[in-house]
């Protein structure tokens with residue numbers, strides 16, 4: 001196990017919720033933390049399969065849900081109805097800008113958004129625990145946009 005601390009956090013979480021502690025769940029945790037960037041449940045399942053894992057698709061799906069509840073992963077929705085996940089472990093909270101044409105995702109941070117999120121929570125009588133923002137836009141520099149280039153070549 002490379003991510004001992006994450007493993008411990010997840011083990012505690014599973015115990016607290018009386019969830020079964022199975023090696024498969026930790027296999028999913030490991031693969032999810034090692035995945036570079038944003039991934040869907042199917043993408044993770046396929047990459048695990050390619051690495052000769054025998055974990056079932058159902059286990060991948062329900063473990064991802066548990067990992068989000070344990071706040072080791074963040075759930076992202078980039079408007080195309082597919083849920084994406086990314087590691088939240090030892091990562092700074094960040095926001096996303098998504099190109100509506102090519103789907104390119106750029107990550108950014110902005111203190112104003114962080115403060116605003118806490119303030120809005122407080123004003124409405126909540127303690128803000130996490131927040132997620134997506135800005136939907138279109139690549140301005142056309143050479144950077146694969147979608148635009150594909151269209152031009154067609």
Ligand SMILES: [Zn+2]
Nearest residue numbers: 086094096107
């Ligand atoms: Zn991200």
Ligand SMILES: [Zn+2]
Nearest residue numbers: 099102139145
């Ligand atoms: Zn684009």
